[in-house]
Every structure is written in structure tokens, then in C-alpha cells.
Amino acid sequence: MNLNKAILIGRLTKDPEVRTTPDGQTVCSFGLATNRVWNQNNQKQEKTEFHNIVVWQRLAEIASQYLKKGSLVLIEGRIQTRSWQDSSGVKKYRTEIVAETMQLGPRNLGFERNQNTSFNNPSKKPQESLPEENIPIIEEKKDEEIDVKDIPF
Numbered sequence: 001m002n003l004n005k006a007i008l009i010g011r012l013t014k015d016p017e018v019r020t021t022p023d024g025q026t027v028c029s030f031g032l033a034t035n036r037v038w039n040q041n042n043q044k045q046e047k048t049e050f051h052n053i054v055v056w057q058r059l060a061e062i063a064s065q066y067l068k069k070g071s072l073v074l075i076e077g078r079i080q081t082r083s084w085q086d087s088s089g090v091k092k093y094r095t096e097i098v099a100e101t102m103q104l105g106p107r108n109l110g111f112e113r114n115q116n117t118s119f120n121n122p123s124k125k126p127q128e129s130l131p132e133e134n135i136p137i138i139e140e141k142k143d144e145e146i147d148v149k150d151i152p153f
Contacts, residue, residue: 012030030053075097
């Protein structure tokens with residue numbers, strides 16, 4: 001049995017880039033940063049890893065619409081390495097996470113992180129109580145038809 005599964009929770013390093021393939025499929029790509037924190041000799045250590053994420057079809061449309069630089073997102077998918085030759089004939093490689101499931105993190109409710117918290121401006125206080133959000137899990141379902149019996153109304 002084989003398994004190729006990646007689960008990441010992190011923040012976008014830049015705004016998503018959306019494009020359409022020649023055959024009409026929507027694809028979206030973005031960078032994701034994840035942090036690892038540990039103690040070594042009673043000192044806090046931290047390391048950041050950067051991942052290339054690729055999202056296809058409807059998930060790509062949702063990612064391009066709702067995600068932006070700094071957004072928190074959970075990605076489940078598979079690891080894929082592709083290769084190509086650049087214009088000078090050098091073989092290049094890129095390892096990516098191809099997302100199959102995406103869960104959006106909490107929204108900032110109309111204000112930017114650096115504008116509403118004391119990180120950059122101690123005189124501004126965050127709102128006291130923010131409404132709780134139910135964040136749906138969005139899954140890509142390939143070649144699955146909708147059964148009328150499954151519709152709740």
C-alpha cells in the first residue's frame with residue numbers, strides 16, 4: 001500500500017495567482033509558510049518552511065476569491081514534483097502540494113491584521129468580542145454526480 005498525503009496549516013506568502021489552462025481548466029497557485037517551534041537548551045527555536053500550493057477547478061476559484069497574503073488556510077493534498085527545461089536547456093524541478101481539500105481560516109472581518117491589533121500600533125485595540133464563524137470544509141469531488149435524494153429541501 002502507498003500513501004502520498006500532505007496536511008499543512010499556514011499563512012499565504014503572497015496573493016493567489018489564478019490562470020486558465022488552454023483547455024479551460026482554472027488553476028490557482030500560491031506560497032504557504034508553516035512554522036515549527038521547539039525548545040533547545042531552554043531556548044525557543046523557530047524554523048519556517050515555504051511550500052508551493054496548486055489548486056484546480058472550483059477550489060481554485062474559491063482560493064482566488066477568498067484568500068490573500070497573510071490568510072490562514074488548511075490544505076490537504078498530495079506532494080508532486082514536476083520537471084521542465086528552461087530556455088537555456090537546464091532541467092528545473094519544482095515540488096508542490098496539489099490541494100484536494102481546503103479549509104479557510106477566520107476572516108479579519110473587514111480590517112487588516114496590522115491595522116486592528118497592537119502589533120504595529122499599540123494605541124489601537126482589537127475588537128473585544130468577534131462573532132464566531134463556522135468555517136466550511138471545501139472538498140473537490142471528481143466525477144461525482146449530485147443525487148436528488150441528497151438535496152435537503
